[in-house]
Amino acid sequence: MKRPARTAILAAALALSLTAAAAPPPGSAAASPWSASALWDTWPSARVSGPDPWALKHAGLRAALDLLQARQPGLFVVEQEGVSSEGRKIPLLRLGSGPTGVLLWSQMHGDEPTATSALLDVLSWLGARRGNAAVEQLLSRLTIRIIPMLNPDGAERTQRRTAEEIDINRDALRLSTPEGRFLKSVRDRTKPVAGYNLHNQGPNVAAGKGGEQVAISLLSVPGDEALSETEGTRRTKRLAAIVNSLVTPIAPGRVARYDMDYTARAFGDSMTRWGTPTLLIETGGWAGPDEAARLVRLNFVALLGSLAALADGSVDQVDVADYARIPLNTRDSLCALVVRGTRLATGRGLPPFTADLSFAVPGPFAGEAPRRREPGIVEVGDLAHLRGLAELDATKLLAIPWPATEAPEEWTELQATLDSRGLVDASEARLLAAVRALGEAAVARSGFAGPVLLYREGVDGKLTLAGAIIRGRVVGEGLTPPLPSAPAK
Numbered sequence: 117m118k119r120p121a122r123t124a125i126l127a128a129a130l131a132l133s134l135t136a137a138a139a140p141p142p143g144s145a146a147a148s149p150w151s152a153s154a155l156w157d158t159w160p161s162a163r164v165s166g167p168d169p170w171a172l173k174h175a176g177l178r179a180a181l182d183l184l185q186a187r188q189p190g191l192f193v194v195e196q197e198g199v200s201s202e203g204r205k206i207p208l209l210r211l212g213s214g215p216t217g218v219l220l221w222s223q224m225h226g227d228e229p230t231a232t233s234a235l236l237d238v239l240s241w242l243g244a245r246r247g248n249a250a251v252e253q254l255l256s257r258l259t260i261r262i263i264p265m266l267n268p269d270g271a272e273r274t275q276r277r278t279a280e281e282i283d284i285n286r287d288a289l290r291l292s293t294p295e296g297r298f299l300k301s302v303r304d305r306t307k308p309v310a311g312y313n314l315h316n317q318g319p320n321v322a323a324g325k326g327g328e329q330v331a332i333s334l335l336s337v338p339g340d341e342a343l344s345e346t347e348g349t350r351r352t353k354r355l356a357a358i359v360n361s362l363v364t365p366i367a368p369g370r371v372a373r374y375d376m377d378y379t380a381r382a383f384g385d386s387m388t389r390w391g392t393p394t395l396l397i398e399t400g401g402w403a404g405p406d407e408a409a410r411l412v413r414l415n416f417v418a419l420l421g422s423l424a425a426l427a428d429g430s431v432d433q434v435d436v437a438d439y440a441r442i443p444l445n446t447r448d449s450l451c452a453l454v455v456r457g458t459r460l461a462t463g464r465g466l467p468p469f470t471a472d473l474s475f476a477v478p479g480p481f482a483g484e485a486p487r488r489r490e491p492g493i494v495e496v497g498d499l500a501h502l503r504g505l506a507e508l509d510a511t512k513l514l515a516i517p518w519p520a521t522e523a524p525e526e527w528t529e530l531q532a533t534l535d536s537r538g539l540v541d542a543s544e545a546r547l548l549a550a551v552r553a554l555g556e557a558a559v560a561r562s563g564f565a566g567p568v569l570l571y572r573e574g575v576d577g578k579l580t581l582a583g584a585i586i587r588g589r590v591v592g593e594g595l596t597p598p599l600p601s602a603p604a605k
Contacts, residue, residue, distance in 0.1 A: 149250050150424035152362040155241075155417040162241035162416075165233035169408055170480040172229055174204045174268035180236050181207065181264075188243030195261065198298030201279040204268040206295065208302055211242070214257035216426060217308035219392065220419070221263040221299060224284045224315075224383065226270020226277070227481050230399040230408070231314035234415030235264045241420065254427040261306060266295055274480050286379070288386035299383065303392055310351065310426060311394035312419070313337065313384040316481050319401025320450040322503070323372040324443030329403060329505060331367045331414055333445055334359055335374035335396035339388035343378060348393030353439035354431050355395045355422050360442050362421040363414055367402060373442045374398055395422075403505040451494060452477040452588055453597070454504030457511040458570075460496070461551050463558030468514060468548070472499035473560065473568065477588035491588035492565035493517075508590055508597040513570045514579060516547060519557040520566035527591040530567060530584060540581045541574055570595065 148154065164180055166172060172180075184191070191211055198206035222231040239262075245251040265271055269279035277283050278293050287296040303311075321330045336352040338344070360371045374396055379385050387394040397418060399411050425431040453475040459468040474494045495502075523530050534540050539550060551558050560568065567586045574580035583592015590596055 149245070149248065150421050152365055152417050152421060155362075155420050156366055156413065158241065159237060159413050159416050162244060163237050164240045165236045165412055167409060169229040169233040169412060170227070170274055172233060173272050174265065177232070177236075177265050177268075178205075178207075181209075184236070184239050184243060188240075188246070191243040191246065192239060192262075196302070198294065200267070200269045200295055201293065202269045202272075204272075206263065206266060206268060206298055209239075209262040209264070210259065211239070211262075212255040212258045212260045214255070214259050214427070216257055216310075217259045217261070217306055218310050218312070218423065218426060219261045219263075219303060219306065219308040220312040220314060221266050222314040223264070223271055224266040224295070224299070224313075226267045226272070227274050228276075228314075228316035228399075229265075229271065230316055230411050231397065231415050231419075232264050233412045234419060235262055235314075237412065237416050238419050241416070250424070254424055257427040258423065259306075260423065261302065261308065263299065263302070266299060285383050286381050288383045289381045296383070303387060303390060308392050309348075310355070311384075311387045311392045313387070313394050313396045314415075315396065315398045317374070317398040317400050317445075318447075318481070319403070319479070320447075320452070320505075321372070321400050322446040322449045323369055325446050325449070326503075327372070327443055327446065328369040329450060330372045330400040330445060331370035331402045331411060332359065332363050332418060333372050333374040333396075333398040333400060334442065335376065335384075335398075336439060337384040337388045337394040337396050338376065338378045339385065339393070341378050341380075343376065346393070348388065348391075350436050351431065352388075352393045352395045353436050354434040355425070356442065357434050357436075357438035358422050358425045358431060359395075359397065359418045360438070362417050366417065367414060370400075370402065371442060372445045373439075375445055401505075449501065449503060451475065451502055451504055452491075453506045453508070453585070453590065454499055454502055455508045455510045455515065455568075455585065456499075457509070458513050458515040460515045460560055461548055462517060462560055463551050463554045463556060465548075465552040471496050471560075472502075473515070473585075474499050474502055474504070475585065475588040490565040492563055493560055493568075494562055496560050496562075504597075506590070506597045508595065510570065513572055513582065514544065514547070515560070516551045516569040516571070517558045517560040517564055518551075518567050518569050518584075519554060521557070522554065523567050525567075525586055527584065527586060530586070531581065534569070534581060541578045543578055547571065547579060 192209045194207045195210040196208040334356040384394045451474045455473040460471045461468045477491045567584045570583045571579040572582040583595035
């Protein structure tokens, strides 16, 4: 972020384009500045985060914080700085002067930056409204401490782990990492009554069986193996319920509960055990245009709205049972693309057979699993249990996997290459002979990363190239699939 002022202008322009596309219904804004609709509507004017959260590195974070301090002097102080394995400083920010201490930490996994961007926007929003009675009340009742980027070395590489290749979130007991030691020392010194553990999760997670893609997952983090309910965990359950109530009107059906377990060496679990009951917020996916910005915006609403509930005490009026009503994360039920019912031909010379194909399109976030480097096929067969974020009805198409070594990645170049071989319009027999000659290299299976050619009936008994799936995306006239209009029930 070498030019933060220009970045902020560009970001604000992008944000304004989101307002018409994704704002709550007209007339929904409430008088309170903490209502979900009011926060959603005011985010564009407060936004200082850039368009791509994964592009924000340590230098850009420091530039953004310097800019905020210049614009809003006295809003926050850098109370303390830790130091990463590679010597990058880890700022701890403090704002407010109230008796209730809250600690928020983001990006302990370096490839999970959505909340980091949202926290910058939260600071900008609060700074612009100092003097407002509601904001002054929040700052007089809470002392908020923020570690916006705990793992700057991992962020630099867009990787989960530190420069030492250690997962900070599994280092709460041994404290091998300087980053983990810093977080633990901050907690022990300040003893906050509530913690926010801010992460990203994989995008292919549904809110309950057959539910929508999860944008936000929540967990009242347990503090022991028995998952005991205490006054602290009841408070974080109420906080989760508040976040659910804030986000749901904006992203209906896209909130879920994160998988419940207890891991003693994990920081969230340890924070609760040490006396700082913690709310886990995991940002998932919200497929469509400007996905990253909409998810930052959701985090902005969730963080400010729930902090306000802590400050004014309304969190204590929430029914704890509301937490259990949030649907659970359901994994392995979504994927980037599903091609339904195609006739599939392969390089092994088998006759075409009916199959579904699912595809993954890797992003910058990998999670705990090994990073899938290339878009490609995940599974072949009966995939009725899967729902694609995009789907293609291919029941009248012949699909032919084509090795990446034989084909360019651009659609127009691919067409030209196939045309030179007489394979844009060809008989089925000729197409099957061509793919058979490619042998094992043209077999559709998990990990296949080449294009999949799609043919439809043409004229004079020939088939015509209608499109292709290139790097997990459908190309070709009339083949671009819409997003599913509703989840399967």
